[in-house]
Amino acid sequence: MDSSGEDLRDHIIELLPRLRRFARSLARNTQDADDLVQITAERALAHAGQLRPDHSVAGWLFGILRNAWIDEGRSRRRRESLLEPEDIAERVGDPAAAADQELLCLQDALSRLPEEQHLAVALVLIEGFSYKEAASIMGVPVGTLTSRLARGREALQSVLSETAGAPS
């Protein structure tokens, strides 16, 4: 994607829904996820000079969000692991609850994966980046991405089968 002549703020706004989705796949709590997006936007605007004309703006922004998650995420995730998502039980009977529950179930399963596998799964399966794009966002060779993705998928599949209480 050629970004050189386009406006960065418009680009960021256009990508906000996707950045929020990516953040939600990393952080279970919606506020925490939006904090990550906010940090990403702030850093992107503060470091606009680092974006080269031959870079994809999307890849650059997702890379910033990934770094923000790695930098700021560890303590947050430790805290999160002590808390159960409370809002599931409260919302039984809500017509949107089934979809919410599926989302929470997957967020929970993803949060049990090792960090690098979690990122690979989020970038490829949720965000739809190609292996090459995902590898570049993570700053690793495609082969490394591929093996993290394969292990991440396997781990995710097995966490989901456990959660469902039945072998797939």
Add this chain to the structure above:
Amino acid sequence: MTFPDEVLMAYADDELDAQTRSAVDAAMAADPEIARRIAQHRALRSRVHSAFDRVLEEPVPARLLKVVRSEPAAAHGDNVVPLRRRQARHWAWPQWTAIAATLIVGVIAGRWGLVRIGAGPVVVRSGQVFASGALAAALSDQLTADQPAAAPVRIGVSFRSKSGEYCRTFIVRQTAALSGLACRAADGWQVSVLAGTQSPGGGPGTYRQAASAMPPAVIVAVGDLIAGEPLDAQAEAAARGKHWQH
């Protein structure tokens, strides 16, 4: 012939070169186990993807829009991203905050042109723009929870505006998509934002994210107008029941 799981995964993700792909195709025809494993990879991908997809249709919180609009951007050195239209921007943001009564034609990108719209999703009456035809029908009748996949109009999010009207975002699927925001007035759906959406498949980074991408003008307008949370399925059905009158 056997393949490592990584190859089958790459097949499911459409990442193989043509030669390896046809080798897998041939092996799959002979061995149902290979087909089963590929189907499993696809099923996981599709499950994870669809669970998160609806996040795209949530309104973007105002605080995030505020950061992007107001945070000063670094503008030093020769390697800065050209912030073209910078003068226009300072003029443009306040306009967007007063968007409710006016038509803003935002980014007209891709191959969209008025002539391709056929019967026309909008009409102008007394200087104001209203939805018409299939767009008006979809705004009045279509519930977000229950939209046919092939419907010509897709509704994104429904909400109450700060002045109490019911508003809905929409995408009209034409050669390239046309999207916008309309709020219910006494005499129809008044369109406050209308923007061309880049057609899908524009290259790396736009890969498989096509359908629900909203242009910045729409994202910003929703953030400015929305009061509270978007309507859930129940509230939306109730609003339709009273013909979107508040």
